[in-house]
Amino acid sequence: MMKKIILSITTLLTLCMASSCKKYIDINTNPNAPTIVDASSILPPMLAGMARGNWYDSRYVGQYAQIWASPTANNVWDQEGYVPASDSGGEMWRTVYFSLGQNINVMWQDAIPNKKYDYIAVGYALRAWGWQTGGDLYNNMIVKEAFDPTRLTFDYDTPDYVYAEAVKDCRLALQYFRQAIAADGLNVSTTLAKGDYMYAGDRSKWIKFIYSILAQNALHQSNKSTFNPDLVKTYVDSSFVSNADNASVQCTGSQSGDSNFWGTARNNLSSFRQSDYMVRLLDGRIFTGSSTPNNTIDPRLPLLLTASKDGVYRGVVAPLGDPNSADANTSIPYLWGTASVPIAGTLTKYIFNDNSRGVLMTYPELQFMAAEALYKKGDLQNAYNYYKKGILGSLDFVSNPPIASSLTGTQGYIPTAAINNYMASACVRQSAATLQLSDILQQKFISLFVWGAFEAWADERRYGYDPTIFQGFTIPSTLYPDNAGKQVYLLRPRYNSEYIWNIPALQAIGATAPDYHTKKPWFILP
Template identity: 70%
Template sequence: MKSFKYSILTMLVLFSASSCKKYIDVNTNPNAPVTADASALLPPIQAGMARGVWYDSRYIGQYAQVWGSATANNIWDEEGYSPASDSNGEMWRTVYFSLGQNITLLWQDAIPKKKWDYVAVGYALRAWGWQTGGDLYDHMIVKEAFDPTRLTFDYDDGSVVYAEVVKDCQLALNYMNLAIKTDNLIVSPTLAKGDYMYYGDRSKWIKFIYAILAQNALHQSNKATFNADNVKKYADSSFVSNADNASVECKGSQSGDSNFWGPSRGNIGPYKQSDFIVRLLDGRIFTGSATQDTTLDPRIKQLISQSKDKVYRGVIGTNGDPNATDANTLIPFLFGNGVTTYPTTAPYAQRYIYNDNSRGVLMTYGEVQFFKAEALYKKGDQAGAYAAYINGVNASLDFVSNPPQATALTGTKQAISTAAISAYMSGPCVKQSAATLTIADIMQQKFISLFVWGSLEAWADERRYNYDTNIFQGFSKPGTLYPDNGGKQVYVVRPRYNSEYIWNVPALKSFGALDPDYHTKKPWFILP
């Protein structure tokens, strides 16, 4: 830092004051515009959202036992962390860099030009960032965030982060309603220029904002102030089908613009499907049977892979791959069992979200229905909870059957037959009455619906219930926990190493983030 300061001072000596004004104006870049159109800023912001979720899902998915490593005693399977590393710090980068000042720049263009829908989208994405980041990190920098005059920043606790979500959502709704009132358009061609989530559809943006509010309200389920009616209210104003799902377009033309889980990127190869998801999909958890029945859930062939002996197996905690010589637990199915080239025939061309051009999923209608089901169950409204639960299961089946991708490559559109869906809904894995519904039914069907893309939400659920295996009946506490854990399970992610543990150490020390077992501290949102 000193060498930079002295070089500037040296230049000031060499040039006169007028020369400095002409040639060394640090506020003007002669090679690029100082401001940018909002439509040019929004696409990389949205791409950054998907990137943040994708990259950190690799590690969070191991915490949540969505998948695991084929190698025994992997540190993430042990619910540990990687010291002096940015691993599992991508969402931090997303909130403060990918969104960060880019949203501020977006507003600098949008507000003077009265592009109220862009202003609204900026607040919606800020809210999404605070909600997602708050669930992972708990303590975050909110009040002093994006202040260019500061080099170090003080942290705020989770209550402040959660309140910021609500505030930004309300501002987003206010500005979006102002945009609609101004020109009476639901689909805005101006917003559509830069919007790769909803292509200018303001009504879907409003639904997404309400989905964030529903998630925010639900995640406070352990608080004395929890309000199930608010969750229901927000959910009812949110998505009404999978057509409303929040997702980001992936072109799939080459690795750089391809879906993270697609074959061109090959990111999912090191991860093996968990024993938890296998036993949910083969019916053993729901039926109590010791025998695998691969006919019960029609999603099983779309989501996970078989061994060569036609048995589905998954990794268990820190034990490693139970059948490593057979590559039986590879995700996705496309590249298991000797498949090495990209198939173009049905049903492989529509294998869930494993295509290069599958959209990057952020939130779904099914997920929101499970928000509502859980909240109403807690309230004691069994009938309302059951209706939402059935909606959630149906939505998940539809989501898997009609993958969120661009144009299907070949084959029929629907990957799962209507008859198979009907059989599942009337079978033993789905409760047939409100009276028999349990919270475990809701949470475990939600876990299936989140498979691959929703690891962050799955982990939030498990933590809210303190990893209760009466609710998450297939979750197995790791046989070996990371040494720094002191026998405790993981509850928070450490802030990003290279921005915080290098430059902001005193602030971290103020709330115990330097402690070896900091990642086992329970975050604000799950505490009473």
């Protein structure tokens, strides 16, 4: 635990005048304890904060993206709306400015003077991830003034500046990791391993993670005239080489507090049901154009989704809810369910185990990024190669989900024969000449199931929810009244900081308008 209370910029700095804050800080300084804390003790809660921000807001973004939906009709998030005067959808904001925020600076207070280059590098990597993820979700962010202790309110920077800051911090992270390796010649740092619950001190994996952020940053600007498909490919090739490199945070599952957010102990998904879109992707109807489900063609189906008691896979069409909710035989069940091959007698599957690691970025996701970029370039053969690697990577991830402290599971849910059958099926394009953009992005959508709602929604927004690309996505029949008939494109900044203390800055970017969440973000614009 930290020996000094660290508060967020949107609480401490707005509770006291800059000239009088000293007395509050002095109260929280223990003269018998150090105010400089070892970097290794600060990193674990920050990694947990990254996962928390992703998980909490993924519940709502997953509804926007139609990964899942509420079993109750006309849920406001299924209507692409929001809950006023609520922090729902503001957890990533809290992550950037509170969970990471000043804690990174405090970590650097130990790391910089003591030349702990690994922790300096990780700090920049976390900052870059925060700016990239926050910029995708909220568009305008506070960067230049974010950690200025003399300010009471904070002006927003433009989205292009936020995206550039993510790249700059990635470059600095790579620079400091290279310094660390040059200092001792090791790939794994025992010093970093003390606090590293993501990669256990493996510098090479951290470097790959940084390149994954750069790849995401470059791909998300695919609508810009400056878009560089080859740069996306270069970053992807410098990043993960298999699912063993995936970015994920340890969850031990010993009790609710250290359990996986998606597990049964936390019960965070009981208010959601699988979407009709996911069902039709996995039962083959979308890829094959058939009106009849084929529940055997995709071996991921029984591992990702759950059938009703009558054996039929059903999903919610937002915002209509579950029409069979009163019928125990046909109602849509919880997302978790019995695995076809139980792990040591447990009943849960995929990443729904309480000790499954919290996933932040994966190898298959990156392969699909390269496939899309090369497809847009016109390099269909290489796009097809990455597309196939993405599907195989997804099949491997579902077959061997990350359990407990290991980076890759070993139970092997899916037999090799089933994988080969799927790759030869009508759900997978058999040549580069037949490959479509929809094939790439909808296979990517499957690969992001549960953990990757942010990226799935970013893809849908980049293409304006195009039904020819996202062929199972349907605009909700009833949109939230504040939308004024428009679809959702942004999360609103966190209510209990920005809408309480920072109103003038919000007004400057139009964020007090009821339909602000329908404004198109910079990253998707030409």
